Amino acid sequence: MATLQETRARHAQDVVSGNMAGLMGDFTPAAMSKVMGIAANPITATSFEVKDLGNNEAGITHIGATSRVIWSRWEETGGKWQIADLAERPA
Numbered sequence: 124m125a126t127l128q129e130t131r132a133r134h135a136q137d138v139v140s141g142n143m144a145g146l147m148g149d150f151t152p153a154a155m156s157k158v159m160g161i162a163a164n165p166i167t168a169t170s171f172e173v174k175d176l177g178n179n180e181a182g183i184t185h186i187g188a189t190s191r192v193i194w195s196r197w198e199e200t201g202g203k204w205q206i207a208d209l210a211e212r213p214a
Contacts, residue, residue: 124202124203124204125203125204127179127197127204128173128175130149130197130203130204131173131181131183131195131197131204132173133145134146134149134183134206135171135173135183135185136171137149138166138168138171138183138185139168139169139170139171139185148203148205149205149206150205150206151198151200151205151206151207153207153208154205154206154207154208154209157208157209157210158206158209161193161209161211166185166187166191166193167187167188168185168186168187168191169186169187170186170187171183171184171185171186172184172186176194178196179196179197179198180194180195180196180197181194181195181197182194182195182212183195184214189214190214191211191214192211192212192213192214193209193210193211193212194209194210194211194212195208195209196208196209
């Protein structure tokens with residue numbers, strides 16, 4: 124199983140690359156409604172920074188013409204790390 128840090132970095136790279144198929148497995152069913160709210164305004168980025176906030180939480184800054192920060196709480200489910208909660212935060 125990939126570490127939490129590896130999974131976060133891969134997730135952020137999938138956002139930059141637009142790999143929707145890879146992203147969909149990263150969310151618990153409970154997080155999907157929040158994902159759809161954020162996806163209504165798609166993230167356009169060329170790079171990212173991951174900040175570990177402790178307690179399985181992270182702030183991922185997606186950097187492009189503008190920056191967007193997504194806070195996420197991760198949990199281990201079925202042998203992999205998934206996002207259980209997320210919200211957009213001020214950059």
